[in-house]
Amino acid sequence: MELLRNAVRPYAWGSRTAIADLLGRPAPAPHPEAELWMGAHPGDPSRLLRSDGSEVSLLQMLHSDPTHQLGTACTGRWGARLPFLLKVLAVDEPLSLQAHPSAKQAAAGFAEEEASGIPRNAPHRNYPDPTAKPELICALTEFHALAGFRDAHRTVRLLRELDVPSLRSHTGLLAAQPDEDGLRALFTTWITLPEHYLREVMPELLEACEAHLRARGEFAMECRTVLELGADYPDDAGVLASLLLNRIVLQPGEAIFLPAGNLHAYLHGTGVEILANSDNILRCGLTPKHVDVAELLRVLDFDCGDMRVLTGQQRDANLTVYRTPAEEFELSRVHWSPQAPGGVRLDSSGPQILLCTQGRIRLSAQSSVNGSHRPESPVGGSVPEGRASPAHGSGVGTCRELELARGESVWLAASDPAVIARPVDITADGAAQIFRAAPGAV
Known part of the structure; x- marks a missing residue:
């Protein structure tokens, strides 16, 4: 579970305020900002932000370790892509x-x-x-x-x-x-x-x-x-x-x-x-x-x-899934209100990207030490304060937490354990929200 740094594409038809506002930057921007890309497109791949302050291209990670990052079902259909x-x-x-x-x-x-x-x-x-x-x-x-x-x-x-x-x-x-x-x-x-x-x-x-x-x-x-x-x-x-x-x-x-x-x-x-x-x-x-x-x-x-x-199809009080015939993707939306602030489990056999668009969200990666999932721990160095905590606890369960602010996104590899998402902060209009991208049915 790692934070992403994503490219902003400055096409002429874009807005000078919408993406800047989402990312918490001064608005208006100096030029139109049209698209924020999250993924491994060769033209502008996202970068994984490591706990030691280093970065690595998501595209490079997929090519170097496709099975771990994408899972066998995804690589069987799409290769290292x-x-x-x-x-x-x-x-x-x-x-x-x-x-x-x-x-x-x-x-x-x-x-x-x-x-x-x-x-x-x-x-x-x-x-x-x-x-x-x-x-x-x-x-x-x-x-x-x-x-x-x-x-x-x-x-x-x-x-x-x-x-x-x-x-x-x-x-x-x-x-x-x-x-x-x-x-x-x-x-x-x-x-x-x-x-x-x-x-x-x-x-x-x-x-x-x-x-x-x-x-x-x-x-x-x-x-x-x-x-x-x-x-x-x-x-x-x-x-x-x-x-x-x-x-x-x-x-x-x-x-x-x-x-x-x-x-x-x-x-x-x-x-x-x-x-x-x-x-x-x-x-x-x-x-x-x-x-x-x-x-x-x-x-x-x-x-x-x-x-x-x-x-969308309402899975529970918080989770909505937009089902389509596309095998390449599935989009879900998790929306919280003060009346329904409970945790939502996000599990997948394939890779996922989570994007926060409202409020502030805490992600807790649940894993076991019996071999069914690898324990979560930060990669090298200390963990930046307020961003993520190392694996802790003892016995069967361990947990790694990370908070997403509005405009932030996170990469979950196929081999990562399930994530429990909960709102930390409900916005003034009474909502918190993330979108989840994953492969469609293979």
Whole structure:
């Protein structure tokens, strides 16, 4: 059980306050901070903070001792690779409209690009690795997103409400076939429109959205989104594509799962994201980066309907698990209130990362000395005061404790014993909270 030091990624769409506030640093930050990474991604792996003040890369630890760190089930499926990456996302500006491939698509695309000799860091490369990239985002604040194709009948209603002259024939195209095939045909038409046509259509669309807002129409949120995106990307087909997607607002604790082929864009808010440890992205728009239309169309899933919002499965008064089909990860949330301050046992046969997002949490690692678990003890040197205590006691049980403050995270190797988590401090709003990342069912 070791504390982590994690990388902050400074993308332009990030917030200057959210991550700084989470980590207890002065805000606003000098530049936008978009993502806090926790895991063993080769681009920015977390570092284990040792009790003697030294640090070691988590990626290095996995490579040097995969069975101890990851466990036999995880290494049997993923080798010496942590299959998930945990993040905090702080979104102040919309991300690109994008989708991710399935495992089969990723493996085939990677092999083809490798055979073609395309450098893995080339800006036009679609598949820098051969793995899928399912994702789940759980809101910490109110979180806004576009995700999945809206029911086609409802999209026809939206387009008829707007009644954009240049798009009337396109509306008729979907109205004649309000299903997956109709959506594919309309999306393909829009994403391949020449730039000069987009320059003609966009002012009409923005004017229609403004009129709908003045009339207080039922699609006000969708129209505001189009206006915001159109202001930043006036000649981008992604603005048109946003008209086809579910406009979602998550409340804290709610989540959405984004499987392969799901077209989505995060718009605003702060959330905890867990995803497969992959960089494969097929972009659609709202970005100056490479867009491969043919490959995007091959990957996209045009199944349409409401996007399911996950509230998680309540295991007890404190523990909620967000179950998905992804074998790479499982996200859990442990939430305490003054009415339910009891300890929660967190056990796993695989590796875990715990992140504190509210209050202060004490973690007690329970172990035995009979060989079923190795006894816990700090590695070398003295233990920093107030952070962790060495193994103590006698007889069957030993215990090592560590406290997590808001914004801090900890690595639990597969061979570590179960952890009992308890709140030390409930915040002024009456809550303490950690998120737990682990591999999914193998």
